[in-house]
Amino acid sequence: GNSVTQMEGPVTLSEEAFLTINCTYTATGYPSLFWYVQYPGEGLQLLLKATKADDKGSNKGFEATYRKETTSFHLEKGSVQVSDSAVYFCALLTGANNLFFGTGTRLTVIP
Amino acid sequence: EAGVTQFPSHSVIEKGQTVTLRCDPISGHDNLYWYRRVMGKEIKFLLHFVKESKQDESGMPNNRFLAERTGGTYSTLKVQPAELEDSGVYFCASSQELGNSPLHFGNGTRLTVT
Numbered sequence: 114g115n116s117v118t119q120m121e122g123p124v125t126l127s128e129e130a131f132l133t134i135n136c137t138y139t140a141t142g143y144p145s146l147f148w149y150v151q152y153p154g155e156g157l158q159l160l161l162k163a164t165k166a167d168d169k170g171s172n173k174g175f176e177a178t179y180r181k182e183t184t185s186f187h188l189e190k191g192s193v194q195v196s197d198s199a200v201y202f203c204a205l206l207t208g209a210n211n212l213f214f215g216t217g218t219r220l221t222v223i224p
Numbered sequence: 225e226a227g228v229t230q231f232p233s234h235s236v237i238e239k240g241q242t243v244t245l246r247c248d249p250i251s252g253h254d255n256l257y258w259y260r261r262v263m264g265k266e267i268k269f270l271l272h273f274v275k276e277s278k279q280d281e282s283g284m285p286n287n288r289f290l291a292e293r294t295g296g297t298y299s300t301l302k303v304q305p306a307e308l309e310d311s312g313v314y315f316c317a318s319s320q321e322l323g324n325s326p327l328h329f330g331n332g333t334r335l336t337v338t
Contacts, residue, residue, distance in 0.1 A: 156227070156228070157267075157315060157332075162326075214259075215266055
């Protein structure tokens with residue numbers, strides 16, 4: 114079946130710290146992989162995506178590489194800001210256009 | 225372009241009552257999805273409309289949930305009668321095409337059943 118497992122939170126970091134949020138997946142076929150972000154009081158927004166193995170998605174300083182050999186799509190950012198505080202969801206998209214999400218990881222960045 | 229809008233943003237009802245959630249997708253988006261996040265758990269797929277037709281409703285938890293999309297525009301999700309375990313955040317999303325077309329999410333409706 115299809116499923117996503119992501120690092121449990123909450124995660125609290127100081128500003129300018131390095132961020133990694135782990136995500137691994139199980140899927141039939143060749144899914145596309147996504148990171149979504151939910152800022153306080155807002156809806157889910159697409160942060161970045163990768164559609165095939167070895168692709169790297171990037172946006173707003175965040176990066177994630179589609180690793181087929183380890184079935185992973187870890188989210189990284191070299192220097193987090195207070196404005197990055199949000200809940201981050203890893204997700205995969207099947208051929209039937211269904212999104213499977215992880216449980217979400219709450220990130221709090223303190224000044 | 226207006227985004228996906230959901231109403232209400234919050235709803236608190238008693239067990240056994242009925243609640244109807246509404247989603248207005250982005251104009252022109254044929255695909256409309258409902259998802260639910262129960263507290264602390266993953267966001268789970270409920271169902272998918274293509275225009276007014278239910279393409280996939282495999283995620284609907286039971287027959288207390290009824291989704292409609294008359295005319296292929298806005299959609300409603302009715303829970304009747306509501307149970308405690310129905311509490312959570314209900315997200316709606318829309319997209320223009322299948323495949324790699326991005327899903328645009330609404331802000332969600334937080335439902336609390338007491």
